[in-house]
Amino acid sequence: xxIEYYIEGGNxxxxxxxxxxxxxxxxxxxxxxxxxxxxxxxxxEAEMNVVAHAYRGIMxxxxxxxxxxxxxxDEGPGIEDIGKAMEEGFSTATEExxxxxxxxxxxxxxxKKNSDxxxxxxxxxVGTRLELSYFVKLNN
Amino acid sequence: xDIDRVSEIVNGELLFAPDIPNRYTSAxxxxxxxxxxxxxxxxxxxxxxxxxxxxxRTAEISNxxxxxxxxxxxxxxxxxxxxxxxxIAVIESGLTVFDISGKLYQNGLKPILx
Numbered sequence: 001x002x003i004e005y006y007i008e009g010g011n012x013x014x015x016x017x018x019x020x021x022x023x024x025x026x027x028x029x030x031x032x033x034x035x036x037x038x039x040x041x042x043x044x045e046a047e048m049n050v051v052a053h054a055y056r057g058i059m060x061x062x063x064x065x066x067x068x069x070x071x072x073x074d075e076g077p078g079i080e081d082i083g084k085a086m087e088e089g090f091s092t093a094t095e096e097x098x099x100x101x102x103x104x105x106x107x108x109x110x111x112k113k114n115s116d117x118x119x120x121x122x123x124x125x126v127g128t129r130l131e132l133s134y135f136v137k138l139n140n
Numbered sequence: 141x142d143i144d145r146v147s148e149i150v151n152g153e154l155l156f157a158p159d160i161p162n163r164y165t166s167a168x169x170x171x172x173x174x175x176x177x178x179x180x181x182x183x184x185x186x187x188x189x190x191x192x193x194x195x196x197r198t199a200e201i202s203n204x205x206x207x208x209x210x211x212x213x214x215x216x217x218x219x220x221x222x223x224x225x226x227x228i229a230v231i232e233s234g235l236t237v238f239d240i241s242g243k244l245y246q247n248g249l250k251p252i253l254x
Contacts, residue, residue, distance in 0.1 A: 012193070013218070015193075016198075016201070017197075020201070020226075023200075033203070034180070037180065037202070037203060041202070044177065044197070044198070045174070099192075100173070101172055101192065102174055104172055104174055106172075106175070106178070110177055
């Protein structure tokens, strides 16, 4: 089963709605609450990153019997230094993002912590691609 | 602790309570939503001064079923609507985050341990 959601950059009023929909869909598969939470948290942080930094993005979630694959791809300024971006506390977020309770440089580390595998690639001036994998046993 | 008792302790106004009652054993206080997302929360309520839609959305993602908005912040209709859709109780309190945390701790709620 593959689902895709459009993410609008800069729209904080709908930020998180794609992750919320994915969480509700995954609940129907009766996966463990811990795994459900891991996926939801990583997707939410990733979605907030798109809203905060990019012009637009697509979240694709592929649910297979033994794994969940996620790709979050955006068009935007990209990341100049991925190593730096992965450091806890490093942030280029605007004041508006900080007022939403984000932008403290914890998003990417949180995503890494809440995934089994994470691959982040970016072309400055073009966009960013985040791939996440979860190895699971679905109960149905 | 049930939601009515929580509201009473924090001198709060309970703006919405889901039909399915929850019992709370712990609380977490933060204005930084990424911090909320770092911990595993069950039967936990969130105390925050961050009065935005993202506080409700973060609660939903984190399995938090009650949010107390401190320092007299006014919850918007949009926030209440999102809370209702996700069965999240909402309380407004005029007390500070520190005061609310202290009162709930005194009454038996535990912190979240990292």
